Amino acid sequence: MFSHSISMKSNVSVYNMSWDAPGKSFTLGYARLNITGCDFDIYQVLDQSGNVPAKLCNVTCPNRGITEDIARQDCNGTGCCSIDVPIRAQTLQLMFVRHGKGAVELDAQSNQSSLWSTINVTTVYAVILWRILDQPTCASTFDNRTNYACISEHSKCMDGYFAPILGYNCLCDGGYQGNPYILDGCSRDRGYNPFQQKDVCDRKCGSIDVPYPFGLEEGCAARKSFQLNCTNMLSSSLQLNDEYHVTYINVSNGLMGVEDTTDYKQYMYGMRVTQEPQLYIGSGESASVQWAVANLTCLEAQQNISGYACVSINSTCLGVNSTDDYIGYRCSCTLGFQGNPYIQDGCQGYNLCPSPSPFRSRSFSDLTK
Structure with missing residues (x-):
């Protein structure tokens, strides 16, 4: 679970946030985020220079009394926005732009909700990918097997999920399952138990x-x-x-x-x-x-x-x-x-043959009698 809070200030229009993968071997693959706050647009910054933002959604608040709990119930753009973000990079950069000129005064003495003063970002779920970095591609592992990670029999190498991300992962061959990174880790399917283990089961x-x-x-x-x-x-x-x-x-x-x-x-x-x-x-x-x-x-x-x-x-x-x-x-x-x-x-x-007729068959001579 990732969460991050940004305190907003009077007369400040733009806020930035970065979420970094936990190390060089990891890549942020995909995430669903819930973002709460009031009256701002949310952008994903797609390049390192920050010049190509892509708008993801915006949040507005109908009144100053809306609470975060109420906003999170639907998370449909009123005080809360839910977004699915394909990342495929080691860093996710988000930019938040206040509506107007960001000149809304934050009155600490009023009864306005904390949504007006804080941006909260939380993950509903996220996918983090990882790969082996001792070689850039599977092809290069054939030249140097000293540290090759796919050591189990019936295992194979697969290049990184998304180009141009370097590195590789190991998989068990088709029909095998287990851990390809350990000796004899890939085996045939042994997961089926032919007999019910519990005495009484609802059916x-x-x-x-x-x-x-x-x-x-x-x-x-x-x-x-x-x-x-x-x-x-x-x-x-x-x-x-x-x-x-x-x-x-x-x-x-x-x-x-x-x-x-x-x-x-x-x-x-x-x-x-x-x-x-x-x-x-x-x-x-x-x-x-x-x-x-x-x-x-x-x-x-x-x-x-x-x-x-x-x-x-x-x-x-x-x-x-x-x-x-x-x-x-x-x-x-x-x-x-x-x-x-x-x-x-x-x-x-069960009987494959149709049941015989209950009526006795009669010959032509019977019918003429």
Whole structure:
């Protein structure tokens, strides 16, 4: 969390603030900032000379009695402004320009809010990137492996996220996970637990079934990424992280219904007609997504029987692919069986053939009698 306060003075129009990354290996990537105060514009200074400011937002106050708590409730430009700032540099420079000529007298004896005398900058969240600096690029590491950081087997080098930032990072190869910076740090996916650890688990969130391998609490899901949060039982509000609302789970076909609940949905899916007011607002994109239980091939999964997900008799392993890559494997009941292949005896048989007619077939001779 970053926070910074600037005390404003009478007859001073312009104020500046810098936020520096914690060291040479770090880069400020992205931040959402809440800025409180009254009657000023906010600019991001984009070059070292300070000659190219980009306006981010402005804050105004309808009266002198507005409090910071009230302003922060909506943070919509009245006493508070919320901004998303792509930084991609080691320093974020902001400039605050008072409206008018900055000649507003700050009366300490009056009942005016502190918003008129102080600019407060706080982060809602921020992304700070880091990289290894012993070599400027991955290509240069081939000439000098003395201090090469990617020492694990099945690891690879990746150049810095944003040019012209120098340095590199290490990643595990596709299908591997772990720490590429230590010996044997990258391994195949071992995160799936085929058996529920807790004796009793809730399996419904309102009207939505939550079958294993998913769960609503620790010990009830097969892995961390399958642990969901039932935020409201009455409205069947089932969340995956804080970003997605889950509408259904289908273990037979390896599908999950999700709806985007992030702040960006209204901008991504809102529609605008030229020279008309904004009358459409996005409510989130709904989609059915495929899921896999582990980033392994079926052959790899079956070689580790203690972690193999398809525990039911009459179940089988299937690969899950995206348009770009192999994702992992999932389980399905074999032909003639249905149910949950992820639990013991979860696949139950059903009759593939239609039931015979209750009426006895009659021959032509019967009909002529």
